[in-house]
Amino acid sequence: xxxxxxxxxxxxxxxxxxxxxxxxxxxxxxxxxxxxxxxxxxxxxxxxxxxxxxxxxxxxxxxxxxxxxxxxxxxxxxxxxxxxxxxxxxxxxxxxxxxxxxxxx
Numbered sequence: 001x002x003x004x005x006x007x008x009x010x011x012x013x014x015x016x017x018x019x020x021x022x023x024x025x026x027x028x029x030x031x032x033x034x035x036x037x038x039x040x041x042x043x044x045x046x047x048x049x050x051x052x053x054x055x056x057x058x059x060x061x062x063x064x065x066x067x068x069x070x071x072x073x074x075x076x077x078x079x080x081x082x083x084x085x086x087x088x089x090x091x092x093x094x095x096x097x098x099x100x101x102x103x104x105x
Contacts, residue, residue, distance in 0.1 A: 027065050028097030033105040035098070057088040072104050 035045040064081045068074045 027101075028094050029101040029104060031094075031098045032101040033083045036102070042099050046095050046098050049098075052093065053092050054087050054096070057085060060084045060088075 031045065031049070032042060034040075035042050061083045064077045067077050
């Protein structure tokens with residue numbers, strides 16, 4: 001496993017008791033490994049992840065406005081929306097490295 005992936009796993013270890021990983025803990029190496037095991041072309045995986053990230057980033061503002069209109073606390077909705085935006089940006093940056101990690105799986 002590449003050093004930067006090991007570093008990411010140290011910062012974001014898999015969840016305890018859940019048997020899975022937090023989305024932020026998945027690094028490009030793990031996504032490449034998933035694609036190879038599932039026989040998904042790496043470029044298709046990158047395309048679909050990018051599409052889902054963009055849709056999530058765009059929808060978060062609309063959904064947040066609906067939540068506030070229905071009585072949710074605006075400050076809390078804004079904090080959640082900002083967190084989702086940061087996660088989208090982090091995942092978007094990671095997606096670029098999936099093809100590079102393909103050689104290691």
